[in-house]
Amino acid sequence: MSASRIVFGGRARHRLLHGIDIAGRAVGVTFGPLGRNVLLDRDYGGRISKDGVAVARMMEFDDPFVNIGAALLRGAAVKVSDEVGDGTTTTAVLCNAMVRDGIRAVAAGLNPMDLRLGIDIAVSKVVETLGARARRIGTRDEIESVARIAANGDVEIARIVAEALESAGSEGAITVEAGHSLETTVTVAQGFEFKQGYVSHHFMTDRTTGTCKLEDPLILVSQDKLSEFQPLLQLFDDVYESGRPFLVIAESIEGEALSMLVVNTENGALQAAAVKGPAFGERRNALLGDIAAVTGATVLAEELGLAPANAGIEHLGQARRVSVTAGKTCIVDGGGHSREIGDRCTAIREQARQTDSDDDREWLSERLARLAGGVAVIRVGGGSEDEVKERRDRFDNALRSSRATMEEGYLPGGGAALLQAAPDLDGIDPANIGQRAGIDIVRRALREPLRRIAENAGHEGSTVVARLAARSDGKIGFDARNGREVNMVDAGIIDAAKVVRTALQTAASLASLAITTEALVYRGPLQVPSSPLDDEFRFMSDAF
Incomplete structure (x- = not known):
């Protein structure tokens, strides 16, 4: 049996980040209506997916350092998916941004406990803002809008999920299974x-x-x-x-x-x-x-x-x-x-x-x-076994996300709600520089979902974020499918408030864990592979 090995301090945190970064980027490419595909290698053949949770569940690495970080992010993403049905990619993107900035801040000499407290303070404020701005769902069209977002823009899936919810009621039982024809019933x-x-x-x-x-x-x-x-x-x-x-x-x-x-x-x-x-x-x-x-x-x-x-x-x-x-x-x-x-x-x-x-x-x-x-039984049709499996995953996501919307209401989608919540952090008076840095970590992370959605759609993400952040109208966001700024609610681009809240809280929790990690314990030879992140952390940003 292999002996236990321990790696301490910054080296441990950087390796943890390496795994989180790889997993976060792999999940992040699926984000948004024009997110890219990921080819998953299965024992019985390859499978193409745009489902963030399917990508997250597949990730496992031989390198113990990479695997620990990837497993943590995978666990967080799957937890969010199991709880609310959507938000896997939002969780991964937010977490990756917060962990990267947080570990950089620790390497610059800031107290990780102060950073964690600053993150907690900021997240609590954002959650309060999101709750106050959420609108209760009232029509079938609004249910379809939420389901469409969770189903990667599939109008048919959204319509069928809304139909199933009408049949079974908001608390009724609904199950999704593979059908035996081209049609979904x-x-x-x-x-x-x-x-x-x-x-x-x-x-x-x-x-x-x-x-x-x-x-x-x-x-x-x-x-x-x-x-x-x-x-x-x-x-x-x-x-x-x-x-x-x-x-x-x-x-x-x-x-x-x-x-x-x-x-x-x-x-x-x-x-x-x-x-x-x-x-x-x-x-x-x-x-x-x-x-x-x-x-x-x-x-x-x-x-x-x-x-x-x-x-x-x-x-x-x-x-x-x-x-x-x-x-x-x-x-x-x-x-x-x-x-x-x-x-x-x-x-x-x-x-x-x-x-x-x-x-x-x-x-x-x-x-x-x-x-x-x-x-209510949704029997998913398709032209092949792989197509049915991929569509079934999206039906599951759309169904859970729609139910989450019925619980806590909805917000402007496409990352707009998080971006427009950032100014509310300006009124917080932190006790020290570490807490201020923790608040700033959350502030920057709130921009990441929109930036990633825009980049996946072929636009310059940072430019889109800067332009929308300068607007005072919190309802305006970026319609990535059509490449223009619109009133997100009027355009039917909305997210379940529970999904947004759960993704932010889960990502912040994992980021706090990574920032305060001081040692990694694993079994195997003490041969630490090189990481492309090593060079980056030899030079600390002046941001902290």
């Missing part, structure tokens, strides 16, 4: 969605989207904790013999039981996923009962008279399809009987009528909406 199926995801990333079937998709799975629903393997051996053998995927939903899955599922999934013997039951206590048991009704499963629990160890394959439920991410599970076309589901809905309505608690009434209403409402 939206249908409403019986289904159930809840906010709990897989307990281990080893269950992912698609690492590009971070999703586990199970076709025609058997489904175990248990109120008990599953930890020992031996009592479940016969049941698991029966599932294996069936040749069908296996979804386990229980109070918790750990120890030998989880290890067995992971090992068999990793070696290809079984396609499976384990999900912790939603909510807590009695509410969890109630939701597990709802899931059992939807799927046709029997709830397994020792106190109910049927322990998991005594269950057979006849006690398992089923569904046409299940999609599981890190944060949610969506069951489509479960095998439950409509009569049993209807009886359960009637009982929930009666409980809501009798309760005096507003909190309980709201929770019961949510349960009823899950059981009675369907799942």
Whole structure:
């Protein structure tokens, strides 16, 4: 086994920046309506993508220094994508700018803790400004505008996402899957969605989207904790013999039981996923009962008279399809009987009528909406498997971004909102020069998204930024597709406020981490490869 090696100080920070810079530039080329393509080398062939999160997920390097930085940026970008569906590239561009300026400031002798505090102060002010300027969404056209931006300008994707949201409602379940024709369709199926995801990333079937998709799975629903393997051996053998995927939903899955599922999934013997039951206590048991009704499963629990160890394959439920991410599970076309589901809905309505608690009434209403409402299914069409996969990624982004807009409203897009928030930093009175430098790091970073969008469209980015920064009208931005300055809202170029806020906060958090890093620990020989950034950091900028 290789010994641990440690690199300290500026050398460690510069190597960290090297990885962040490579990853940030690779993601950044996809930015904007005229962003460039990236060719991804996959085990089963190349794939062309303009999706920032797909590019971020693919990046892994042999060089430990480069890989640490790239992995940090990849994690930040994927976190933003998983949370709000868009903003991956904004996060990468903002982070790259802040890390570069921050490490340069530390090398010039400024206190990294003061820099971090200055960044935090500036970001808090910008978030406050964005929140005050955000406009609530009101029309289908506005939803389509946000979806179009997230889908890299695809009008058809925007229209279909808006249609799906109308069908399912803003809180309704919507799933995106590969179709089997050239046309993309939206249908409403019986289904159930809840906010709990897989307990281990080893269950992912698609690492590009971070999703586990199970076709025609058997489904175990248990109120008990599953930890020992031996009592479940016969049941698991029966599932294996069936040749069908296996979804386990229980109070918790750990120890030998989880290890067995992971090992068999990793070696290809079984396609499976384990999900912790939603909510807590009695509410969890109630939701597990709802899931059992939807799927046709029997709830397994020792106190109910049927322990998991005594269950057979006849006690398992089923569904046409299940999609599981890190944060949610969506069951489509479960095998439950409509009569049993209807009886359960009637009982929930009666409980809501009798309760005096507003909190309980709201929770019961949510349960009823899950059981009675369907799942809108978007089946993505295309001329080839690669085309379908690429379009499916953009549908996912557009859907999550549209929902984020419904939560916190929208802002002028194309980097305009961030650029116009920069003057609000002028009123901050920092305690020292380090904090001032941290505020200035954020101020400069706010210009980067617009600059990058303009450059990807073939324009001189710095000139576009300078021209717009001089304008007093905060609604005016740069329409990169047509190469002109316009009222961004009137032109339908808008971003979800939640996406912009989350991207800025996540980028700032990673930048603060990089700035305050004093050592890198890795396994392997202590042979530090040369970096093209080394020469740059031999000469410090006078900006600090």
